[in-house]
Amino acid sequence: LARLREYRTIDEGVILSTCNRVEVVAAAGDCQAASDDISAFFNDQKTHPLAQSPDGHIYVYRGPDAVRHLFRVAASLDSMVVGEPQILGQLKQYYDAAQGAGTVGAILHRLFHRSFSVAKRVRSETSIGSGAVSVSSIAVDLAKRIFDRFDDKTVMLIGAGKMGDLMARYLQSNGVHSMMVTNRTFERAVELAEKIQGSPIRFEDFPRYLKMADLVIGCAGAPEIVIDADTVERVLRERKQKAMFFIDIGDRRNFDGKINDLDNVYLYNIDDLKSVAEDNLQGRANEAQKAEEIVREEVQSFVRWMGSLDQVPMITALRQHFEEIRRREIERSLGGGLKDLSAQQRAALDDLTTAMINKLLHGPISQLKKNSADDADDATLYLAALKRLFDLEGK
Numbered sequence: 001l002a003r004l005r006e007y008r009t010i011d012e013g014v015i016l017s018t019c020n021r022v023e024v025v026a027a028a029g030d031c032q033a034a035s036d037d038i039s040a041f042f043n044d045q046k047t048h049p050l051a052q053s054p055d056g057h058i059y060v061y062r063g064p065d066a067v068r069h070l071f072r073v074a075a076s077l078d079s080m081v082v083g084e085p086q087i088l089g090q091l092k093q094y095y096d097a098a099q100g101a102g103t104v105g106a107i108l109h110r111l112f113h114r115s116f117s118v119a120k121r122v123r124s125e126t127s128i129g130s131g132a133v134s135v136s137s138i139a140v141d142l143a144k145r146i147f148d149r150f151d152d153k154t155v156m157l158i159g160a161g162k163m164g165d166l167m168a169r170y171l172q173s174n175g176v177h178s179m180m181v182t183n184r185t186f187e188r189a190v191e192l193a194e195k196i197q198g199s200p201i202r203f204e205d206f207p208r209y210l211k212m213a214d215l216v217i218g219c220a221g222a223p224e225i226v227i228d229a230d231t232v233e234r235v236l237r238e239r240k241q242k243a244m245f246f247i248d249i250g251d252r253r254n255f256d257g258k259i260n261d262l263d264n265v266y267l268y269n270i271d272d273l274k275s276v277a278e279d280n281l282q283g284r285a286n287e288a289q290k291a292e293e294i295v296r297e298e299v300q301s302f303v304r305w306m307g308s309l310d311q312v313p314m315i316t317a318l319r320q321h322f323e324e325i326r327r328r329e330i331e332r333s334l335g336g337g338l339k340d341l342s343a344q345q346r347a348a349l350d351d352l353t354t355a356m357i358n359k360l361l362h363g364p365i366s367q368l369k370k371n372s373a374d375d376a377d378d379a380t381l382y383l384a385a386l387k388r389l390f391d392l393e394g395k
Contacts, residue, residue, distance in 0.1 A: 001101040003044070007037040012105040014098040014112065016073075018090050020080055025070060027107035031062045064303050067111065071295045074115035075122040076129075083128040083284045088119045110305065118298045125294060128287040130280075135163075135273045136170040138280075139247045142273075143215055146245050146266055150175035156213035157181045158206065158227075159220035160192040163249055167217050168196045180213065182206040184220070207231060211238040215245045218254025229258035232265060249273065314383055315365055317392050322357045329353075 004013045004024065012027035024041065028034030039058055061069045072078045076087050095112045098104045104112075123129055147153055155176055157164045160183040168179060179198035183189035186202050193200040201209055210216065210231070220226055227246075236244065241264050248255045248269040260267040330353060334346065341349065368382055386392065 001098055001103045004038075004041055005103050007034075007041065009034040009037045012108045013103045014095055014108055016091065016094045018087060021073075021078075025066070025108065025111070027105065027111075035060050035062070064299055067302050068295060068299045070111065070115050071118045071298055072292075074119040075291055075295060076119070077122075077288055077291055077295065082281070082288055083130075085129055088116065091115065107306075111302065114298065114302055118295060121298070122291045122294055126287040126290045128284050128291050130283070130287075135249055135270065135277070136167050138273045138276050139167065139217075139249070139268070140170055140174050142266075142268060142276075143245050143247075144174075146243060147214065151177055153214040154178040154180065154212050155215045155217065156201075156206065156209065157192070157198075158216065158218045158254060159183060159250065160185075160188040161219060161221070163219040164217065165192055165195070167219065167247075167249070168192065168198070171215075172196060176215075180206075180209055184222070210235045213244070214242075215247070216255075218246070218248045218250050220250050220254055221252070222250070222254065223252055225256050226254045227259070228256040229262065232256075232259050233262055236262065236264060247273075311368055311383070314368065314386060314392070318361060318364065318386065318390060319357075321390055321392060322361060326353050326357055 001013065001015060004010055004015065004026075009028050009030055010026050011029065014025045016023040016025065022042075024038045026034055026038060042058065069078070074088055074091050076083050076085070079087055091112070095104070095108075098108070143150075150171070153176060155168075155171055155178065157168055157179060160181055164181070168181075171179070179193075179196055180201050181189045181193040181196070181198050182201040182203050182205075183192075184203045186200065189200040189203075192198070207227075210227070216227070218226060232244070232246075236242075243264045243266070246255050246259055246265065246267040248267065250270070253269065255267060255269075257267070257269075259265055330349065333349075334341065338349070364386065368386070
């Protein structure tokens with residue numbers, strides 16, 4: 001951030017770095033010059049030996065397009081998984097870092113806080129974040145429909161790979177305390193069990209422990225069925241028909257499909273979970289259309305505020321310009337042919353000329369405010385025209 005501010009074209013700046021984007025959000029008087037400097041800034045970041053030139057991967061948004069982009073990022077409309085909630089926390093983190101570094105001013109302060117509000121509005125007015133879209137979260141959501149609570153349930157993980165690790169951590173975050181881990185290579189089971197404070201079990205022994213498991217997760221790379229229907233039927237008798245939930249997320253089927261025919265047993269495989277994920281993603285896509293409309297409204301609101309930043313000093317300068325002309329002409333008249341006017345007549349003349357100036361300025365000022373509200377580009381052109389017409393350059 002300090003290096004970014006060394007570029008004179010950058011008035012304010014925030015650097016974002018999320019899972020699929022690195023961006024500089026900047027406020028600048030000259031957008032083209034600032035864009036060139038930001039590209040140079042990216043090229044100067046040689047902090048990694050494998051770093052390559054980012055040219056060809058850089059995208060640029062300016063003005064309202066830049067505002068819209070940030071609002072979409074905050075609302076998770078630009079995420080790889082639409083509706084994921086982590087992005088808003090990341091934006092706040094990087095905004096706080098920039099604020100701490102002193103690279104945020106009035107423009108970006110307003111822009112980022114507005115983006116946070118947009119994200120909250122999208123969350124409250126749409127269902128874009130509803131419906132789990134990861135295998136782990138869907139599996140847990142399905143389990144919640146069967147078990148009213150997790151803190152008194154026992155889980156058995158068959159397979160100690162990455163998916164097993166991920167599932168274990170997700171279950172822990174949802175209240176599971178008791179876990180057993182088994183794997184063909186016992187050392188892997190021990191390693192994962194230590195990570196999750198679980199109990200390692202030798203692979204050849206796990207059938208004896210099945211009766212203790214309420215939820216069984218299969219994520220082993222075994223080419224053959226690991227648990228068949230007969231085994232589960234026997235275990236159910238030992239459990240006095242207490243419900244069991246099987247989640248098969250192995251590359252190959254770990255559990256016999258006939259298990260699902262048994263009473264008090266629920267079996268979902270990876271295809272089932274992916275189907276739910278696709279349905280939920282489609283639901284989020286439908287809600288995204290509502291979210292885009294919210295973003296469009298909020299962009300217009302922010303652009304109007306931006307326009308007002310230039311509008312206020314222009315209105316002040318215009319009024320001051322006309323007021324100087326009015327006073328100069330009155331003083332000239334009162335020193336000449338109108339010098340014999342009484343105090344009451346002088347006051348009337350002052351009121352008359354003030355009213356005339358107000359009426360003359362009403363049209364240009366109203367049009368300036370209207371253009372600022374309707375179209376930022378039109379407002380910019382109108383401001384430039386007023387400066388030229390009334391010789392207000394530099395005021």
